[in-house]
Amino acid sequence: MLRRLHALPGLVLALGLTVTALSGAALSVQPALDRLAAPAIPSGTSVAALAGAVAARHESVDAIRLRADGILTVAFSDGGGRGVEQIDPGTGAGLGPYQVSETTRFVTNLHRAFLSGDAGRAVAGIGALAMLILSVSGAVLLARRLGGAGALLRPIRGTPAQRWHGELGRFAAAGLILSSLTGLWMSAGSFGLMPETGGTTPEVAASGGVPAPVGTLAALRAIDVVRMRELTFPAPGDPTDTYGLRTAAGEARIDAATGAELSFTPATPLDRLNDLLRTLHTGRGAWALGLLLGLSAATVPVLGATGVVMWWRRRAARPRIATNAPLRSADTLILVGSEGNSTWGFAATLHTALTRAGHRVHTTAMNDLRQLPAATERLLILVATHGDGGAPGSASAFLSRLAHLAPRMERRVPVAVLGFGDRSFPRFCGYAEQVSAAFAAQGFPQLQPLKRIDRRSAQEFAQWGRDLGTSLGHDLVLEHTAERPKTLALELASREDYGAASGVPVAILRFRRPGQGAAAGRLPAFEPGDLLGILAPGADMPRFYSLASSSRDGMLEICVRLRAGGLCSTFLHGLAPGGRVEAFIRANPVFRPAKGRAPLILIGAGAGIGPLAGLVRANAAGRPVHLYWGGRSPSSDFLYEHELAQHLAEKRLTSLQTAFSRGPDGGAYVQDRITADAPRLRELVRQGAQILVCGGRDMAEAVTRALDPVVRPLGLDLPTLKSCGRYVEDVY
Ligand SMILES: Cc1cc2nc3c(=O)[nH]c(=O)nc-3n(C[C@H](O)[C@H](O)[C@H](O)COP(=O)(O)O)c2cc1C
Structure with missing residues (x-):
């Protein structure tokens, strides 16, 4: 609701708001110029x-x-x-005729009334109201996303559009709220809607x-x-x-x-209030405030453009449910929690099957739950898990909403929760478990016990459908074919092989679009740490690898460890230069270095060095970057050895600490290097360093244990660093 309230006025009035904001920004300079000119x-x-x-x-x-x-x-x-x-x-002497320039008159008229009299003034007033709604709802949405009002200054993560929108929004929110409130007041006054003054x-x-x-x-x-x-x-x-x-x-x-x-x-007090609000709106008599308000207003076109991009992406990403029954009359409510949208595909299959079976079904995002209409007989929750057992995007506000709504609901309808996840994560379907427990705590009966589906298994989904059908008293056949993502054809350009001697083969593979020169297809934009999804022949699920290059490098580089029985890694290790793969890129905006020049501490093991080496390669500006990496044997496993030496010489890399478990020094792991280097790491964290960890889950847990005592004396802990984006992981 709040998101809709935020998006609607922005989309409908985008052009008008841009004109008002830009003309306001232009006028805001005038008080400072007048102040300079006036004796x-x-x-x-x-x-x-x-x-x-x-x-x-x-x-x-x-x-x-x-x-x-x-x-x-x-x-x-x-x-x-x-x-x-x-x-x-001082003297009362004449300084020449006084007149407002034609340009100022024009811009003022544009700002107040779109150059069109009373009708224009009314539209400008509506614009001020829309801007007020946009600014307040935007501030609340941002606070919610960052973890509460106290977290408003935390780093903003996400796509470039999300980051720009959030950063500019929080800079400009106070100014825009002030300008729109005062503008609204003045506009109401000009239509005689305020009490008489004087x-x-x-x-x-x-x-x-x-x-x-x-x-x-x-x-x-x-x-x-x-x-x-x-x-x-x-x-x-x-x-x-x-x-x-x-x-x-x-x-x-x-x-x-x-x-x-x-x-x-x-x-009268009203006269004084009018004077104050006029000063606060125009900056006349308060030129510095005027300039600040002008700067806030100047962000509006960028906020508008990035907002439209975000809205469009959200819209385009969500599959359409063609036969959605109105919420009021639906007997079955399907709520979907999804980040990457695959769960929406399952929801669409369930929706169609239930509709065919004669149910009136309404499907919507979990975050959109507002009420339980009288017609609702059951709730079906299809929910993925993301992060480390966390909520997916379309369910981010669900638990707090349920805690708020449930005590006010008169009825408790039966609920079935179906979790989507991946068994290789330690908190397999962890968020679905939380949702299921929250319904139980609020006294909702179970229609079906919580079921957890591993890696989008169509068979497990069909089985759940059969059980659900039994509870509903009719057959329910769920035939779900996962939608294949749109893929690019890539050709293996070169490979480097490591680790054969230590029994853990790892290959650095570099791909490009097939064709030569201009005939080669263009690569989409990506950064080190983004994910390359590869569909091996015969596989219906992609396998994701972290990218070690950026699109500026003109190729896609990944490090692949050969896993016993692994369909995709076996296929990739068998690939010769010239061989082709079907792949797609998925942004991983969480695993990115924060902006600025604060030091980076990169920690990884084995093939986890891929995206870290990519970040070092991209560090042309010479930001302080410290790399800790663990492998097996220095003679056969030292991935990127020569490239890292060159990066050290070029100052793209500030320091390198390696640990080899089968090394001549008796065997050490990356966490041992962290413990040994505690004072230096503590100092870097004190300076605001961000820590990026990439590699296997066991290594990541050992690193967490080793880092905790490093940061404790600073009054910090890893959950705190995590919550503000200073500790990020890409763990598999
Ligand atoms: C970055 C990331 C983190 C994930 N974390 C978990 C997790 O902690 N537990 C789990 O069971 N599954 C996890 N998964 C797997 C997803 O839940 C699973 O792929 C699901 O089908 C995705 O559904 P969606 O595309 O609708 O978001 C994760 C997937 C990704 C890409």
């Missing part, structure tokens, strides 16, 4: 002295104004001609005597020019008219003959 007002100059000097130069003066931008102007009539000129605040000016009786020179009037001599907002002069020849002096405190009427203050109308 400083010397303190101690009285309004009387200034008015006296001005009156001496003009036949008739209408008013003297101190504008919010610090410019003093006088409106006058001389010899039948009227004019407005800027005046020197107190009633009392009738005053002027003395009617001969007007005295303005420079001698006592009430004007008591007021400093810096406090004045406007001084209006009496109409010439009208002895009953008075001077009007407006300051922030209110408006005084002053007798033209005696100089006495005849009345004073104090400014």
Whole structure:
């Protein structure tokens, strides 16, 4: 809901908001320019002295104004001609005609009313409301994604569009909220929707005597020019008219003959609020704030563009459920928790089979659960596990939502949870277990016990379908054929083989698109640490390998360890240069170095060196990078040995620590190097280093145990470092 609330005004009003924001950003520079151009007002100059000097130069003066931008102007009539000129605040001397430039007038009109009168002003007001909704919902969404309001400053991970959107959004949110709130207020005021401002000016009786020179009037001599907002002069020849002096405190009427203050109308709280909000919106009288607001506004086009990209990706990634029954009337609600979208495919198969069996089925994302309509008879939850036993994207908010909603629900319908995962992860279907436990804790009966499906097994899914059919009292046949991802044909360009002598063969394989020169297909963009999914002949599931190169290297490089009985690794190890594979690239934005120049500590073992070597190769800027790597034997297993030596010489790599379990030094593991190097590593972490770990699960666990005592004395622990992206793993 919140996401929809965020996306909708952005998509519908994108163009209008961009125009308003950019024109606002352009106008925001004006107060700073005016401030530079306006002569400083010397303190101690009285309004009387200034008015006296001005009156001496003009036949008739209408008013003297101190504008919010610090410019003093006088409106006058001389010899039948009227004019407005800027005046020197110290001497009252004329500084030339005052006029707002055509460009400023145009941009202001564009900003306030899209150059089209009242209708335009109404649209601008709606735009301000939309911007307010966008800014507040965006801030809440970002806080939710980063782990709460206290986590708003944590590093943002994700695709480039997500990172730009998040970084710019959190920079600009406060400014955009302030500008849209104040803009909305001003817009409502311009349509008379706000209470009337200004107190009633009392009738005053002027003395009617001969007007005295303005420079001698006592009430004007008591007021400093810096406090004045406007001084209006009496109409010439009208002895009953008075001077009007407006300051922030209110408006005084002053007798033209005696100089006495005849009345004073104090400014109302609403007047003061209006003044404050105007300053906060325009930056006039607060030029530094104006520039900050302008910078915030200037981010709007980029926020809009990246927001559209994110929205489109989310939309394009989610499969369409053609026969989705309305939620209100559905007897079966299928909730899907997915990150890579494959679970949506299973949900679509289940949806179709249940619909054919006569059910009214509504399928939606787990995060979209809002209510349990009266017609709902059962809940079917299909949920994948990601991270380390964590929630997938479309279920990220589910547990907290259930905890919030369930106590208010009147009914408890039967629930079946079907987990999708991979047995090679230690927390196999860990998130599905959490979801199942949460339903049980809220008192929902089980329609089916929790079932866990390994590696998208169509057979296990079909079996679950049969059991579900039995519970529902009819046959349910679930024939699911996994959708094959779109693949690229790649050709093996070269290979280097290691480890034969130590019994753990590892190959560095470099692929390119087939064809020569311009005829070769272009590679999509990727970074070291992204994943190359390879579909071996006869396999219906891809096997993922971490990429050791970036698209800038013009080839795809992976390190593959030969696994006994492994279909894909056996196929790849048997591949000769020129041999082809079907593959696709999947971004792995979590495993990326954080921006900036803080040191990187790279830790890996065996084939896990691949993406780490790729990160070192990409470090042309010479950021401090320290690599810890463990292998078996220095003579047969030292992957990237020569390349790493060259990187050390070129300062792409700052230091290299290797550990060989079958080495001449008696055998050591990478975690031993970490323990031995604790003081240096602690210092690097103190400097803000980020740690990236790649390799087997056992190695990663040993590294975690070795690193924990390293960071403890700094008041840190690995969960804290993990939660802020300073400890990331690519573990298999
Ligand atoms: C980065 C990553 C982390 C994963 N972590 C786990 C895990 O901790 N436990 C598990 O059982 N499966 C894990 N899996 C496997 C997925 O749950 C499984 O592939 C699932 O079918 C993906 O469904 P989806 O494409 O709908 O997101 C992980 C997969 C990936 C790519």
